[in-house]
Amino acid sequence: MKGVPADVKSAAANAARSKGLPAGQYAILNTRSAADPILTFADNRGLREKVWKEFVSRGDNGDGNDTNALVAEIVKLRADRAKLLGFPTHAHWRMVNTMAKEPAKAMD
Structure with a gap:
């Protein structure tokens, strides 16, 4: 120390x-x-x-605090919500109210 x-x-x-x-x-x-x-x-x-x-590596170590399954569920729910709202992906839904408007323009 x-x-x-x-x-x-x-x-x-x-x-x-x-x-x-x-x-x-x-x-x-x-x-x-x-x-x-x-x-x-x-x-x-x-x-x-x-x-x-x-x-x-916290949350990614196979023990009782591992969050991999939770993260996968969150990703799936975000994708499901985007589809229900008429967007191809979660990123498209999140970007609609930004200056870039879509993920590809943000990446550019």
Whole structure:
């Protein structure tokens, strides 16, 4: 945790204690507000890499917090809604009230 500000270290130490870890250990919650200071200030490259990999793969790891099925359902519901409203895709529906008006023009 070298290089990490004292308040961030303190929060990580408190998180570790709340998880029943022994004194002197840290737990970095998998939230942007907890990960960003580690990614910004930690001298330890290995720690930064571990925090980054855990952060970007949250919700995509096959455990009880995996959100892949939920994301697939949301994508399907958005497509269904667009079709019901007469649009070919969700993107077409979302773009209709924008300056570009359609996805292809936005991409251009």
